Amino acid sequence: xxxxxxxxxxxxxxxxxxxxxxxxxxxxxxxxxxxxxxxxxxxxxxxxxxxxxxxxxxxxxxxxxxxxxxxxxxxxxxxxxxxxxxxxxxxxxxxxxxxxxxxxxxxxxxxxxxxxxxxxxxxxxxxxxxxxxxxxxxxxxxxxxxxxxxxxxxxxxxxxxxxxxxxxxxxxxxxxxxxxxxxxxxxxxxxxxxxxxxxxxxxxxxxxxxxxxxxxxxxxxxxxxxxxxxxxxxxxxxxxxxxxxxxxxxxxxxxxxxxxxxxxxxxxxxxxxxxxxxxxxxxxxxxxxxxxxxxxxxxxxxxxxxxxxxxxxxxxxxxx
Amino acid sequence: xxxxxxxxxxxxxxxxxxxxxxxxxxxxxxxxxxxxxxxxxxxxxxxxxxxxxxxxxxxxxxxxxxxxxxxxxxxxxxxxxxxxxxxxxxxxxxxxxxxxxxxxxxxxxxxxxxxxxxxxxxxxxxxxxxxxxxxxxxxxxxxxxxxxxxxxxxxxxxxxxxxxxxxxxxxxxxxxxxxxxxxxxxxxxxxxxxxxxxxxxxxxxxxxxxxxxxxxxxxxxxxxxxxxxxxxxxxxxxxxxxxxxxxxxxxxxxxxxxxxxxxxxxxxxxxxxxxxxxxxxxxxxxxxxxxxxxxxxxxxxxxxxxxxxxxxxxxxxxxxxxxxxxxxxxxx
Numbered sequence: 001x002x003x004x005x006x007x008x009x010x011x012x013x014x015x016x017x018x019x020x021x022x023x024x025x026x027x028x029x030x031x032x033x034x035x036x037x038x039x040x041x042x043x044x045x046x047x048x049x050x051x052x053x054x055x056x057x058x059x060x061x062x063x064x065x066x067x068x069x070x071x072x073x074x075x076x077x078x079x080x081x082x083x084x085x086x087x088x089x090x091x092x093x094x095x096x097x098x099x100x101x102x103x104x105x106x107x108x109x110x111x112x113x114x115x116x117x118x119x120x121x122x123x124x125x126x127x128x129x130x131x132x133x134x135x136x137x138x139x140x141x142x143x144x145x146x147x148x149x150x151x152x153x154x155x156x157x158x159x160x161x162x163x164x165x166x167x168x169x170x171x172x173x174x175x176x177x178x179x180x181x182x183x184x185x186x187x188x189x190x191x192x193x194x195x196x197x198x199x200x201x202x203x204x205x206x207x208x209x210x211x212x213x214x215x216x217x218x219x220x221x222x223x224x225x226x227x228x229x230x231x232x233x234x235x236x237x238x239x240x241x242x243x244x245x246x247x248x249x250x251x252x253x254x255x256x257x258x259x260x261x262x263x264x265x266x267x268x269x270x271x272x273x274x275x276x277x278x279x280x281x282x283x284x285x286x287x288x289x290x291x292x293x294x295x296x297x298x299x300x301x302x303x304x305x306x307x308x309x310x311x312x313x314x315x316x317x318x319x320x
Numbered sequence: 321x322x323x324x325x326x327x328x329x330x331x332x333x334x335x336x337x338x339x340x341x342x343x344x345x346x347x348x349x350x351x352x353x354x355x356x357x358x359x360x361x362x363x364x365x366x367x368x369x370x371x372x373x374x375x376x377x378x379x380x381x382x383x384x385x386x387x388x389x390x391x392x393x394x395x396x397x398x399x400x401x402x403x404x405x406x407x408x409x410x411x412x413x414x415x416x417x418x419x420x421x422x423x424x425x426x427x428x429x430x431x432x433x434x435x436x437x438x439x440x441x442x443x444x445x446x447x448x449x450x451x452x453x454x455x456x457x458x459x460x461x462x463x464x465x466x467x468x469x470x471x472x473x474x475x476x477x478x479x480x481x482x483x484x485x486x487x488x489x490x491x492x493x494x495x496x497x498x499x500x501x502x503x504x505x506x507x508x509x510x511x512x513x514x515x516x517x518x519x520x521x522x523x524x525x526x527x528x529x530x531x532x533x534x535x536x537x538x539x540x541x542x543x544x545x546x547x548x549x550x551x552x553x554x555x556x557x558x559x560x561x562x563x564x565x566x567x568x569x570x571x572x573x574x575x576x577x578x579x580x581x582x583x584x585x586x587x588x589x590x591x592x593x594x595x596x597x598x599x600x601x602x603x604x605x606x607x608x609x610x611x612x613x614x615x616x617x618x619x620x621x622x623x624x625x626x627x628x629x630x631x632x633x634x635x636x637x638x639x640x641x642x643x644x645x646x647x648x649x650x651x652x
Contacts, residue, residue: 009522012518012521106354117354118357118537225514227544228544231511232508233511233513235514266515284502
């Protein structure tokens with residue numbers, strides 16, 4: 001195995017992990033408040049489409065980002081309305097959002113751009129391009145520091161913001177009044193209600209945060225990592241984020257590491273195709289399968305226990 | 321009871337009329353990816369449009385959104401009496417086989433796969449020949465001596481592209497390195513530009529400066545990543561040179577548009593022939609694209625070498641190995 005590729009693989013790991021981390025945090029906020037969110041994939045996809053379409057129309061990545069967040073937020077509120085006000089089945093509502101997003105994006109894209117559900121390719125000025133951190137070019141040839149510079153420099157602004165969101169989420173959920181109440185509402189909504197705090201309002205706030213995060217994730221996919229929207233381009237990343245969420249036991253820091261692990265598996269799968277380990281060619285299919293396999297092994301109780309929030313998925317009804 | 325009978329009779333009459341009306345009207349079922357994929361399906365769509373413009377005969381079309389719709393779509397056209405019914409893509413073989421057996425009087429055609437029935441025309445391409453030529457161009461254009469290949473779904477058909485490409489590269493630079501990667505093992509591998517881009521970045525970090533994408537929508541990510549990173553790319557199926565002018569070395573053309581046009585035309589003229597049609601360089605079924613966008617990239621020397629190889633392949637002086645014959649590639 002060739003270790004000289006390691007910095008590149010790690011840089012790729014970070015790029016591939018960002019949408020996972022964002023979606024995973026979205027799921028974390030939502031599920032910690034007791035709303036199961038299987039619609040991460042759909043929200044990301046709709047946001048990716050909105051970002052690419054708006055960025056193509058206005059020739060601005062930031063306007064694309066605004067539209068992505070608005071669209072994702074809209075879907076999140078639909079999910080919120082169905083599961084909080086109407087006490088509907090949250091899984092069904094999430095699946096519906098996934099299907100709606102997949103279909104609508106293609107139909108609208110076809111109508112607006114006539115490219116078969118694609119959006120026009122964006123010029124560099126309408127994308128979130130990699131930022132080279134100051135000094136990274138100088139360090140490029142220094143042995144160890146150069147490798148580190150390769151890994152941490154040259155990402156888009158969204159990546160750096162995402163890394164800050166993890167400690168922010170962990171802190172907010174553990175230390176702030178809002179976070180503690182939010183967690184309580186996911187564990188025992190009756191107690192929260194008895195204390196005179198609105199369960200519905202708290203859950204709506206959580207769903208809104210999830211919507212914003214999915215919006216950023218979608219914009220990252222279509223206007224940073226690539227330069228246009230292509231149908232179904234989320235390619236299961238929303239579900240992988242859910243797997244990471246379970247893997248991390250609904251906690252922010254472990255979620256980051258789970259996403260980095262899954263991102264690393266994807267990146268090494270991309271870089272190491274046909275690579276030989278100990279004389280045996282490692283099938284890429286095996287590497288691609290690992291995140292899901294690890295989650296199943298975890299759920300079977302081999303790695304530890306992952307306990308979901310107690311009230312997760314259960315609509316709240318006030319006692320009469 | 322009588323009412324019911326009458327209703328049935330009326331319905332049958334309507335159906336008979338509609339079947340009659342659709343007689344000899346061709347239909348096409350596009351594969352997942354859709355008719356504007358700037359690649360395989362779009363090329364077929366262009367062929368159909370050309371037929372419509374020339375003959376004035378409208379054609380039926382359907383873009384499937386999931387696997388289950390294949391058979392439904394084909395059967396639907398068969399019910400309405402469309403003929404010939406063209407199924408785009410290897411994945412529709414099972415559906416074509418089933419429906420074609422049930423409608424022996426209608427004519428069917430399938431692209432990229434062989435269905436052995438008396439009323440089916442199977443159109444396959446010698447992708448290895450076209451890939452060989454773009455491989456030669458890639459080998460000559462590469463300064464680093466390392467070139468890349470990004471396939472879509474890992475299937476023998478795509479391996480055939482990669483194998484032909486590698487043979488072409490080695491023909492001009494025997495010591496060149498060809499990095500071959502596949503995007504995935506499911507249909508999602510055709511629509512994942514993000515992953516395609518990452519794979520391309522990976523190949524570029526290993527020194528590749530020309531990357532050939534045979535991956536449908538995923539290929540757009542490959543072309544983008546190559547253009548962003550200062551490498552050259554090679555498009556596939558349709559002419560993709562215009563996507564990044566001056567940064568796409570060439571495109572491996574697969575003239576599915578011609579094939580579809582011919583099927584529709586032969587259906588109209590009554591000259592439809594079942595059986596296998598293998599289209600290679602000799603039949604102009606495959607080739608490479610040169611236009612204003614990439615003229616500057618292809619030197620006279622490169623063009624001459626590619627043209628000579630083309631003549632040699634047609635005459636049989638150069639034999640390009642077909643991966644699908646033995647699921648092996650003689651070069652790495």
